[in-house]
Amino acid sequence: MEKINFDEQFASLSEYWQPQIIAEVNDTHVKAVKLKDEFIWHKHEEDEMFLVIKGTLTIKFRDRDIILEPGESLTIPKGVEHKPVADSEVHVLLIEPKGTVNTGDAESEWTYHPESH
Amino acid sequence: MEKINFDEQFASLSEYWQPQIIAEVNDTHVKAVKLKDEFIWHKHEEDEMFLVIKGTLTIKFRDRDIILEPGESLTIPKGVEHKPVADSEVHVLLIEPKGTVNTGDAESEWTYHPESH
Numbered sequence: 666m667e668k669i670n671f672d673e674q675f676a677s678l679s680e681y682w683q684p685q686i687i688a689e690v691n692d693t694h695v696k697a698v699k700l701k702d703e704f705i706w707h708k709h710e711e712d713e714m715f716l717v718i719k720g721t722l723t724i725k726f727r728d729r730d731i732i733l734e735p736g737e738s739l740t741i742p743k744g745v746e747h748k749p750v751a752d753s754e755v756h757v758l759l760i761e762p763k764g765t766v767n768t769g770d771a772e773s774e775w776t777y778h779p780e781s782h
Numbered sequence: 783m784e785k786i787n788f789d790e791q792f793a794s795l796s797e798y799w800q801p802q803i804i805a806e807v808n809d810t811h812v813k814a815v816k817l818k819d820e821f822i823w824h825k826h827e828e829d830e831m832f833l834v835i836k837g838t839l840t841i842k843f844r845d846r847d848i849i850l851e852p853g854e855s856l857t858i859p860k861g862v863e864h865k866p867v868a869d870s871e872v873h874v875l876l877i878e879p880k881g882t883v884n885t886g887d888a889e890s891e892w893t894y895h896p897e898s899h
Contacts, residue, residue, distance in 0.1 A: 668856045690831045714807045739785045
C-alpha cells in the first residue's frame with residue numbers, strides 16, 4: 666500500500682494518448698494520460714470519467730464542445746461519441762472499468778492496451 | 783452531461799465527514815467530502831481510493847501513518863482498518879463502489895448514507 670503522487674506519475678509518461686494504470690480500485694482502473702493535439706472520434710461500451718489535473722481540455726461531441734480546466738471533471742456516458750482535443754499539453758486522470766481501451770470502438774494505430782505494457 | 787467543478791462542489795458542502803455523490807461512473811461513485819479532526823477506526827468490504835484536493839490528510843493504520851498532500855492519492859484495500867485524521871480542513875475525492883458507507887463496519891452516529899439525502 667503506497668501513496669501515488671500525480672506529478673511524479675505524469676513526469677514518467679513519455680508518450681501522448683497512452684493511458685497508464687496507476688491504481689486499481691475494485692473493478693475500476695485509474696489511469697494517468699498526457700494529451701496533446703487531436704485524438705480520434707470514438708465511443709466506449711462503458712462510462713468514462715475525465716478529471717483534468719493540468720491544462721485545458723476540449724472534449725468534442727457531435728452537437729457541442731465541453732471545455733475542462735484543472736479541477737474539473739466530466740463523465741461521458743457509454744455509447745456517446747467524443748473526440749478529445751488539447752491545444753497544449755494536458756494531464757488527465759481517467760476513471761473507467763478494467764479493460765477499457767483508449768480508442769473504444771475505433772481500433773486504429775492509436776489503440777493502446779495498458780495491460781500489455 | 784455536465785462538467786463538475788470541484789471547488790464549487792466543496793463550497794456546497796456544509797458538514798464534515800458526510801460524503802456527497804458527485805458522479806456515477808458505471809458501478810462506481812465519485813464523492814466529495816470535507817474532513818476535519820478525527821474520524822473513527824473502520825474498514826470496508828471494498829477498496830476505497832482517497833484523492834486529496836486541498837489540505838494535508840493523515841490516514842492512520844494499525845502499523846503506520848500515511849500522509850497525503852494535494853495531488854496525492856491512496857487506495858486502501860478492502861478489509862484494512864484505517865482512521866483518517868485532518869488537523870485542518872481537507873478536501874477529498876473518494877472513488878468507491880456504489881453503496882459504500884463512510885463508516886464501513888463501524889456503524890455509529892458518524893454513519894452517513896449519501897443516497898438517502
